[in-house]
Amino acid sequence: MEKLPQKTVERLSQYRRLLMRYQYLDKPYIFSRDLASMLKINPVHVRRDLMLLGVSGSHSKGYDVQNLIRQISLKLECGAGKSTCIIGFGHTGRAALEIFAADFTPMNVKAVFDTSPKSINKSFYNVPCYSMEKMVSIIEEQNISLAILTEADEELENLINLLIALGINGILNLTSAQLSLPSGYHLEEFDLITAMIKLAYFSGK
Amino acid sequence: MEKLPQKTVERLSQYRRLLMRYQYLDKPYIFSRDLASMLKINPVHVRRDLMLLGVSGSHSKGYDVQNLIRQISLKLECGAGKSTCIIGFGHTGRAALEIFAADFTPMNVKAVFDTSPKSINKSFYNVPCYSMEKMVSIIEEQNISLAILTEADEELENLINLLIALGINGILNLTSAQLSLPSGYHLEEFDLITAMIKLAYFSGK
Numbered sequence: 001m002e003k004l005p006q007k008t009v010e011r012l013s014q015y016r017r018l019l020m021r022y023q024y025l026d027k028p029y030i031f032s033r034d035l036a037s038m039l040k041i042n043p044v045h046v047r048r049d050l051m052l053l054g055v056s057g058s059h060s061k062g063y064d065v066q067n068l069i070r071q072i073s074l075k076l077e078c079g080a081g082k083s084t085c086i087i088g089f090g091h092t093g094r095a096a097l098e099i100f101a102a103d104f105t106p107m108n109v110k111a112v113f114d115t116s117p118k119s120i121n122k123s124f125y126n127v128p129c130y131s132m133e134k135m136v137s138i139i140e141e142q143n144i145s146l147a148i149l150t151e152a153d154e155e156l157e158n159l160i161n162l163l164i165a166l167g168i169n170g171i172l173n174l175t176s177a178q179l180s181l182p183s184g185y186h187l188e189e190f191d192l193i194t195a196m197i198k199l200a201y202f203s204g205k
Numbered sequence: 206m207e208k209l210p211q212k213t214v215e216r217l218s219q220y221r222r223l224l225m226r227y228q229y230l231d232k233p234y235i236f237s238r239d240l241a242s243m244l245k246i247n248p249v250h251v252r253r254d255l256m257l258l259g260v261s262g263s264h265s266k267g268y269d270v271q272n273l274i275r276q277i278s279l280k281l282e283c284g285a286g287k288s289t290c291i292i293g294f295g296h297t298g299r300a301a302l303e304i305f306a307a308d309f310t311p312m313n314v315k316a317v318f319d320t321s322p323k324s325i326n327k328s329f330y331n332v333p334c335y336s337m338e339k340m341v342s343i344i345e346e347q348n349i350s351l352a353i354l355t356e357a358d359e360e361l362e363n364l365i366n367l368l369i370a371l372g373i374n375g376i377l378n379l380t381s382a383q384l385s386l387p388s389g390y391h392l393e394e395f396d397l398i399t400a401m402i403k404l405a406y407f408s409g410k
Contacts, residue, residue, distance in 0.1 A: 009406055013399040018383045024359070040385060082405045091300035098296055099381060099397050107401055146404055154229070170408025172400055176304060178223045180245060186408035188400045192304050194218040195377055195393045196312055199351055200287045201214055203375025203391035 004052075009076060011049055014039055016072045023065050031062035082108060082170075083144040087159070088151030089114035089129055092174050096148055101125035110142045139166045146170045152177035209257075214281060216254055219244055221277045228270050236267035287313060287375075288349040292364070293356030294319035294334055297379050301353055306330035315347045344371045351375045357382035 004012075018038055022030060032050060036043035050063065053071045057063035086093045089112050100107040112129040114120060119129045130138055138144070147168045149159075152175035160179065163171065170186040173179045181187045209217075223243055227235060237255060241248035255268065258276045262268035291298045294317050305312040317334040319325060324334045335343055343349070352373045354364075357380035365384065368376065375391040378384045386392045 003407065006403070006407070009403055010399060013396070013402050014383065017381060017396060017399065021357075021382050038385070039383070076402050076406055082408075084401075084405075091296045091303055095296035095300050096397060100401070102381075107398075107405075146401075146408060148401075152226075170404045172404050176222060176307075177226050178219065178244070180243070186404055188404045190395050190397075190400060191218070191222060192301060192395075193312075194215060194222065195395060196289075196305070196351075196353075197218050197281050198211070198214055199375045199377050199391055199393045200289075200312075201281055202208065202211070203287075203351060 004075075008049060008052070011041070011045065012053075012072050012076055015046070015049070016069060016076070019065055019069050019072075023069070028065055029058070029061040029063060030065055030068070032057065034062070082146055083110045083142055084108055084146040084148060085111045085113060085135075085139065085142075085144045086127075086148045086150060087113050087135075088149065089116065089119050089124075090151060092150040093148075094124070096150065096174065097125055097127060101127075110144055111138050113138075136162070136166060139163075139168070144168065146172070148172045148174060149179075150174050209280075213254060213257070216244075216246070216250065217258075217277050217281055220251075220254070221274060221281070224270055224274050224277075228274070233270055234263070234266040234268060235270055235273070237262065239267070287351055288315045288347055289313055289351040289353060290316045290318060290340075290344065290347075290349045291332075291353045291355060292318050292340075293354065294321065294324050294329075295356060297355040298353075299329070301355065301379065302329055302332060306332075315349055316343050318343075341367070341371060344368075344373070349373065351377070353377045353379060354384075355379050 015035060018035065019030070032046045033043050036046040053075055055063060055068060055071050084107060086096055086109060093112060097109060097112065100109050109127050112124065112127055113132050113135050114129055115132055120131045122129055145168060147163055149171060156177055160181070164182070164185065171179065171181060173187060173189045176191060176193055179187060179189065220240060223240065224235070237251045238248050241251040258280055260268060260273060260276050289312055291301055291314060298317060302314060302317065305314050314332050317329065317332055318337050318340050319334055320337055325336045327334055350373060352368050354376060361382055365386070369387070369390065376384065376386060378392060378394045381396060381398055384392060384394065
């Protein structure tokens with residue numbers, strides 16, 4: 001199946017995120033123009049994206065919110081079986097697990113790896129925490145293909161090489177270290193310090 | 206003073222991030238072409254950016270790493286006095302504080318606000334944690350202009366309106382809620398779930 005463009009995936013994910021919050025307002029329907037205005041994007045884009053999903057709305061009521069969430073999740077293959085691990089279980093790792101545990105589509109986090117005896121052999125949100133020594137065998141046994149990196153140290157290059165050798169093909173980098181992956185591997189990054197520098201630089205006078 | 210373009214700020218921040226890591230390799234100098242190749246960007250861009258900083262390198266040795274970090278930080282006005290608060294001190298708030306505390310330029314985090322009696326009236330990395338009730342007075346007294354949001358609830362809209370009324374002009378949104386700010390206010394966002402959806406969608410077959 002052909003992949004959607006990156007921007008479409010981002011927009012669909014934004015609709016989903018907004019609708020997840022909207023559903024708590026006890027409004028079962030939403031108009032595409034309201035979705036567009038809340039996200040400050042062109043209503044034409046929204047309608048085109050919703051057509052792509054194959055959902056249709058009612059003229060008088062708009063779109064069924066629950067159905068939209070479901071169709072977007074299907075289209076984006078949310079929780080379609082790719083198994084994920086979190087490497088490092090400090091505050092960043094815990095924040096990530098907490099967010100994925102709270103989301104209604106399971107992100108399939110299968111394992112957490114950490115060095116702290118306080119966490120090892122315990123479960124958090126039903127996800128077991130293993131020692132780093134167990135990483136190779138667990139990634140292989142559980143067929144894990146995605147990794148979330150939450151802590152950087154001098155061994156990071158070695159870790160990346162190991163992950164790739166183990167069959168990991170996508171990495172979400174939440175550390176402050178700059179990563180690069182061989183072509184063919186997908187990298188998502190978030191650098192909190194860059195975000196904060198931009199915020200401080202561009203806000204106010 | 207005229208602001209740099211957004212892309213330049215991002216690139217400078219990337220150099221800084223890479224150099225911060227590079228300095229631990231005990232290599233005091235770096236060539237612009239190495240910086241470019243590590244970041245997979247055009248060397249012409251790198252040289253233009255470094256000229257903008259007013260630093261010059263040696264033909265045989267390259268650029269002084271420590272000086273580059275310092276000049277980039279100056280240019281980006283890192284820690285130039287804008288005071289920040291973190292709202293919500295769960296794992297996400299703690300991860301943010303930890304990252305800013307570890308960075309060599311102080312991001313001027315002046316206060317953390319939380320509802321948990323376990324955290325209130327304690328200090329973390331020398332940053333005091335206050336109850337939410339103290340938010341108005343502390344933001345005013347400490348002249349805080351930036352806020353990092355780490356937890357979303359139904360009161361989020363009210364919170365945003367209050368922050369704006371108190372003079373906050375930039376927000377880093379680390380919650381999974383979709384925000385929009387009036388024009389003139391700067392918003393940086395990171396949505397972990399969108400990042401993870403993109404990662405799962407685009408990696409592998």
